[in-house]
Amino acid sequence: MAVHKVLGIETEFGILHRNEGDSNPVAASSMIINAYVNGFLERRISWDFEDEHPGVDARGFNEFDALAPEIETHLVNAVLTNGARYYVDHAHPELSTPECTDALQCATYDRAAEEILIRSMEKANELLPEGEELVIHKNNSDGKGNSYGCHENYLVDRSVPFGRIVQEIMPFFISRQIFCGAGKIGSEAPGLTHAEVPFQITQRADFFEEEVGLETTLKRPIVNTRDEPHADSKKYRRLHVIVGDANMSELQTYLKLGTTAIVLAMIDDDMAPTDCAFETPVKSLREVSYDLELGMSHRLLNGQRVSALDVQWAYFSAAKLWSERFGFEVVGGDQIGQDIMGRWQQVLTALENDIESLTDSIDWIAKRRLYEGFRERHALEWSDPRMAALDLQYHDLRPEKGLARRIGLERVSTDEQVEEAIDNPPPTTRAYFRGRCLERYPDAIVAANWDSMVFDVGSDPLRRVPMLEPLRGTESHVANLLDECESAAELLRRLGT
């Protein structure tokens, strides 16, 4: 039986400081986060780096010949009462959602992340001199060859051989682009012009050069091997997925997380398709992204030629068999599991028969319709800067400028749910304990991270409370305890640490 697919999503946002001359993106990102922390939070709690090991490789070796990701401990880093981490990563503001137990919950926290960035941006802009402005984009590329990520994380069973995960998830990653892509004008792969690739399905496919590896900033791999479980490492892995786009469409975020969680559960249970391995994964990843009619066939290792849709149908059929045997408990229950399966089938069917019916739910399809209309109206080439501006503005988080919001894309969360998720943690994971402690005992918490919290209750040395089980510390476990404990000292006493 698969382990519960606890999941989260981390997004690096694009940032522009307008009219500032020599703008520094690290300083600009810090301003964004500080504006939120100082404007909306009672007290700043820092991130704790004690348990971070991003250089450990899932294939069993440390920092082989690759560059281990750097941890920039000196940059702004905050923990929010909803259990999220909000920080400066490289030269971008980044927000990691709290751990969630199903894809719908996580899509809601992803939308809450957008709202947090919008509030941060508005607050920061109040503080800037007249004429200057900070602008945030939820995208993955500047159109000039620089990319930044939107990573998904899923809890997987440590006992499943990593090599099997790689083999069985790779075809899914290559083919899921057709409903996960955020769309992009042109190509940033070396040597390709607008004439060859006027528009493509994903923002990210251009930037992947390897099949498997540890890097995230250079020679990006389709399957990333970072082995940093942020949980009991004897029982779990955290699959760190770097191959996705940041979506403006909530439906896409939901489907991306939901279908991937189901496929990973199938892999845990050894029921995923094993006959879909692509002959040239990196090449196929790009070809799928460039194939707007979805008609191209790709060669598999077994000699067959299939389309991305064929591969998706194979995973869909296997998921049906898997769910008949195991149910949907590990992806959040029957209701959510059936909903994901239903929407998955609907979207694949529409991609096959009636792509235009998805203009209000899939970013790349919404973009394509809009861009073609705009191009025709103003008689523009795809390479015109106005087209590039349009392609940035789709992702612009300024409410008066952003195009994605104007289209009225299909929602999966409600405004009320998003409002709740901005300040409150999901009740079903350890994020509940983290978030509620921050809200209730802010003065006694020195630092927090994914799998522990450090308390300072005065007299004694600092005390670390480990949280190695993502499904412990939930509302049903600790709500009463937290309500009863007036102080952090009392909480620690009752916890027996």
Add this chain to the structure above:
Amino acid sequence: MAEREQKQRRTSRSDDSEVEEIEAAATGEELKAELDDLLDEIDGVLETNAEEFVKNYVQKGGE
């Protein structure tokens, strides 16, 4: 591979009737009008100096 399922789905769509075609035409016009409205709106909010905005939009690689 789920080839059989796909073929079934394709055939189920091929029995178009005249009524459906007329409805489709009407929906097509509605969609066109909706797109025109959206494009009008976009003309109003698009960055005034698009070229400069795009030129200045340079990000550092991340992750």
